[in-house]
Amino acid sequence: MKVSIKRASGFVMYEVDLNDATLLEVLNSIKTEQDSSLAYSSGCRSSVCGSCSMRVNEKEVLACAYKVQDGDVIEPLKNVAVIRDLVVNMDKALETNKRAKTWLQTYNKEAKLTHEDEKTNALQSDCILCGSCYSACPVYSVNEEFLGPFALTGVWKYVSDKREAEPKEKIDTVQTNGVWDCTLCNECTLVCPQGISSKADIEKLRMKSTMAGYIDPSFAQNFGGGLSF
Structure with a gap:
């Protein structure tokens, strides 16, 4: 499964071998196994803290709740300053x-x-x-x-x-x-x-x-x- 993540240099494509995974699980996999420089926010992992909000295919989601599909395009939230990658200043x-x-x-x-x-x-x-x-x-x-x-x-x-x-x-x-x-x-x-x-x-x-x-x-x-x- 391939996903594209918007970073400072542009969109970067990653391939992960996960099925029925949440976006947060995919991001954790990429960070631990492929690219430790990837930055994103997370907290409760239970959809109650709101810290992992981001955009997938131009729609806002919680990374801990959204199930990733092949070809998904992941970006930070709009209308806020981007600190790094998917981390924004709220x-x-x-x-x-x-x-x-x-x-x-x-x-x-x-x-x-x-x-x-x-x-x-x-x-x-x-x-x-x-x-x-x-x-x-x-x-x-x-x-x-x-x-x-x-x-x-x-x-x-x-x-x-x-x-x-x-x-x-x-x-x-x-x-x-x-x-x-x-x-x-x-x-x-x-x-x-x-x-x-x-x-x-x-x-x-x-x-x-x-x-x-x-x-x-x-x-x-x-x-x-x-x-x-």
């Missing part, structure tokens, strides 16, 4: 969580969560920050300041949490380079290993934004800032 991507304030800011001590309340944002809580959605998002190619899929999903997690006493503050935070900049292309959802739909979360944030008095800037511009009846 600092800028993770910074979006800080800018979006994806945490419980003002605690509502009177809030009592039911089992149904816990289910409201249980899926969003499964985000492993692998960066797959960040890599797949086409908006970053034209707007590096975009908050992006996993940060906006994080915002929705707390906007929908009854324990957040001031959800409006979070809605205010995502108006610039946020909910209205998303094209709703759904690429983030298609590559999420946890099955999270950031597109759906962004749509819900748009609804909350409208309820808070905000409007899509492009809509406002096209109609002169308002409508008359």
Whole structure:
């Protein structure tokens, strides 16, 4: 079985004698038996840490979960700086969580969560920050300041949490380079290993934004800032 891996010098082809192997197993085999200089990231080997995210045939995957096929083309994530081979710097991507304030800011001590309340944002809580959605998002190619899929999903997690006493503050935070900049292309959802739909979360944030008095800037511009009846 042959695979091509993007390295600093270009694509390098490797041949491995493995069947039904994960990409991480293939990479480990190449590094230990053929090329010790190959660099990649891995951690839990159980699809929960997100550190081994990369692209195969132009689609984001977790190396520990993806089963390699003959002829696969392997590359690092997009929209992030490459440190070496398949290792990328996630600092800028993770910074979006800080800018979006994806945490419980003002605690509502009177809030009592039911089992149904816990289910409201249980899926969003499964985000492993692998960066797959960040890599797949086409908006970053034209707007590096975009908050992006996993940060906006994080915002929705707390906007929908009854324990957040001031959800409006979070809605205010995502108006610039946020909910209205998303094209709703759904690429983030298609590559999420946890099955999270950031597109759906962004749509819900748009609804909350409208309820808070905000409007899509492009809509406002096209109609002169308002409508008359």
